[in-house]
Ligand SMILES: Nc1ncnc2c1ncn2[C@@H]1O[C@H](COP(=O)(O)OP(=O)(O)OP(=O)(O)O)[C@@H](O)[C@H]1O
């Protein structure tokens with residue numbers, strides 16, 4: 001890969017092997033452009049946190065390279081830390097400080113003058129919808145507010161890249177949308193953002209481009225639309241039925257025209273089908289012909305989840 005002019009994150013064959021021969025990240029090549037919201041999408045254990053950890057100097061790579069804003073994170077970790085802001089997967093706010101103080105002292109730590117740090121703390125609390133909580137101890141914040149404060153703190157020193165690891169995991173829908181709104185505003189202001197997620201709605205809604213990873217490997221990369229268009233089918237049909245679902249999957253794959261693959265997913269059989277014309281009656285007729293009784297049928301257009309199933313044969317949800 002030759003570096004693009006506006007490239008701000010780059011990994012080359014980035015690899016992390018944990019003790020016990022656990023290949024958490026396996027030869028990852030990525031390039032993120034300045035100003036993008038870029039997503040790392042993958043299931044639990046895919047290697048998202050480890051990848052973000054290497055890019056943010058928290059995890060030492062086993063091999064390969066990682067660059068942020070042109071700085072090699074292994075060779076120059078202190079310089080790399082100056083250009084990144086990090087919101088980790090766990091709450092790392094200082095519990096002995098108030099909301100406002102968490103921002104102020106972070107700014108001071110990064111060398112801001114007191115006056116500038118005060119002004120920025122005030123401004124960010126407004127922007128992150130926390131101004132009315134400025135004086136409260138961080139323990140008094142809801143999960144969504146704490147997450148917003150962590151994001152505000154991460155950009156206090158105006159980093160070139162903001163990293164967020166599963167920013168909305170465990171948040172209620174309202175808090176999730178509030179954070180999406182704020183990230184959207186930062187994006188419009190030109191902030192480069194890399195986030196990890198296992199919520200496909202989040203990836204679809206927020207990300208300009210995303211990398212789908214599993215077992216530490218890149219499975220696909222592109223805009224949400226490109227990924228959906230590239231999937232091997234244009235429709236998914238989910239069939240619920242009584243009886244042996246594995247047998248039904250095999251049977252339907254053989255007896256319904258246009259079925260590209262049939263997988264048993266929990267209590268259903270999921271068919272990947274090209275063309276929707278007449279597919280529902282065809283499925284019912286074929287199933288009955290094989291001695292299966294269909295109890296429910298549904299059709300879905302491709303989503304990032306169906307892309308993922310297409311790539312891995314398994315469901316992204318836990
Ligand atoms: N410090 C560690 N020591 C050993 N193995 C680890 C360590 N951290 C992660 N792993 C393993 O590496 C793999 C990738 O983990 P990682 O946390 O990067 O995945 P993830 O995609 O962030 O998952 P999650 O969605 O659960 O946050 C997993 O198999 C995990 O068990």
Ligand SMILES: [Mg+2]
Nearest residue numbers: 048049050089
């Ligand atoms: Mg993780």
